[in-house]
Amino acid sequence: RHALTNTIVTNTDPDRMAAQLPAFFDRVLVDAPCSGEGMFRKDPDAMQYWNLAYPKECSTRQRTILTQAVKNLKPGGELIYSTCTFAPEEDEQIIAWLVETFGFEILPVKKYPGMDSGIPEWANGNPDLKNCVRIFPHHFDGEGHFIAKLKKPETGEPDPKPKRFRGIGRNIEMPTKDENVLLNQFKDDTLTDVNFKKLVVFKDHLYSVPEETPNLSGIKIVRLGLEIGTFKKNRFEPSYALALALHADQVKRQVVIDQLQWAKYVHGDTFTVEPSLSKGWYLLVCANQPVGFAKVVNGTAKNFFPKGLRFIV
Template sequence: MHNKGLLVANEIDFKRAKILSQNIERSGICNTLVTNHSPEELLERLPGFFDKVLLDAPCSGEGMFRKDPDAIKYWNPEYNRQCAERQKEILRSTIPLLRDGGTLIYSTCTFSPEEDEQVISWILQNFPQMKLLPIQKFQGVQNGRPDWSDGNSELLKTARIWPHKTKAEGHFIAKLIKAADQEKFESRLSTPTVSLSRNRKNRKKSTVSLEKNELKLLSDFFDQAKIDTDLSTLAKFGDHVYSLPDFCPDLDKIKILRAGLEIGYFRKNIFYPSHALALSSLGEKFYPQLSLDDHQLIDYVHGDVIRIEKSDFKKAGYF
């Protein structure tokens, strides 16, 4: 997405959500909301909001047995059926998150037909507005198996990755589009559109407004750093300032761990830039940078002292 648009990364487990937020920061990603909700809670807040949804469904993990032998310990003859029921519960909340013409990617890391083809058949039977789209398959990726479900030939559009056919673990993928009727379905295929707006007016109810002195500190910082930033995109959570992504929804009653790009924080009328800003593409524009050779990099990662020539510091813009 090249840090454009809006990416909502949701994780129901809070500890995993914290790790997800840290990974987003380390990757220098600026356009992401990291949220901590169940699918049902997310639907209450953002019905029909998304252009695309990727559901990496919790599954029995049979495709990971070779990679993670411990996963075998969780498997039992009833586990596939239990996982399939949980996947259907999640899908009941996930499909309504899509706008008309939106795309759903459903994926698992299991071989189980109960959790793969049979779940897709269940979607097609219970959500008639959902239509399967073909997936371009590279060498070693095979079609889904209609004979392992209800025989619907549409299931050939899904994809199975077999570990003995390609250099990967076991996976299943299906791509579906949501349409209100056949006419709209066909028009979406030929001319996809984005129905969201960039309206920034009513989306900051859960944030604190920036005070005049804080806006002045931020404006001075951006001027000094030679960064052209729209101050209307900034919002404050506690003492921390974030630049909200485009298409950001109303954040009221949404449990957020990361709201776009953290710019920095205030302490005693002083503004401190954040580590996330330094790691982002914005940070590359104004932070002095040093190039290290392989030996210096190894020493640096190891925590050893590295020696840099004074001329290199000057080239990097430190003084």
């Protein structure tokens, strides 16, 4: 839904990620599970599970996660750490621990008016903790947050090389000859200048993954790159994700729709188009933005907006 073409979403324990992809990432963001003190104003129910021991419990969990995340990061790479709590045990004290344990350097984060600096006195007194950012809701419009940016030390040793992509488990394969024929038919009929990256098929769904994709064996995948579409009974059906990732000049056929037609589309309804339009797939464009695919047949745009996302405007 964000038109991302090179993103792989996983749901995997940090220790498994660290073992499979050591020193692989240039940057790692750890939006850590925390005691949530910064959310109390927005979500009063969050106070119900808070207790005096909870920040300490969360800090233990955060150190466990970070110990593994550090392994994923290349030497010289950047680690961004954030929480939505005020607790020093989960903020400055965690950053001080990262510096002392792994030799990280605390980098400055740009502060906007109303943002506060980290407070060294709430940890080990390291003055570089002032490079961190604290957001207090009575100083800055929003809720309570903490942000830190760190750099992993260089080691001078070559980075370990993860295995290249060779499939990631059962039911994930390269497209068959017949599937390639169907895909090429769709591309010839519908697209103009689109070159997909490495293509794989999982349960009849075709995905494009980055060429640099490593071996992901044992890692649970939620979204494997950009979904191109689905193979169905000798035909290829393009995906909603592909529609949002395309630009209008990358398709041969498009239909510009107005707000009323868009409202019908997101509700799952069909709507009429010019009877002269030939049969086939069309990219729907509303307010200069692609919003999905429709299949035009005899002056009717058949709806392919995902059922689970439909809503009433």
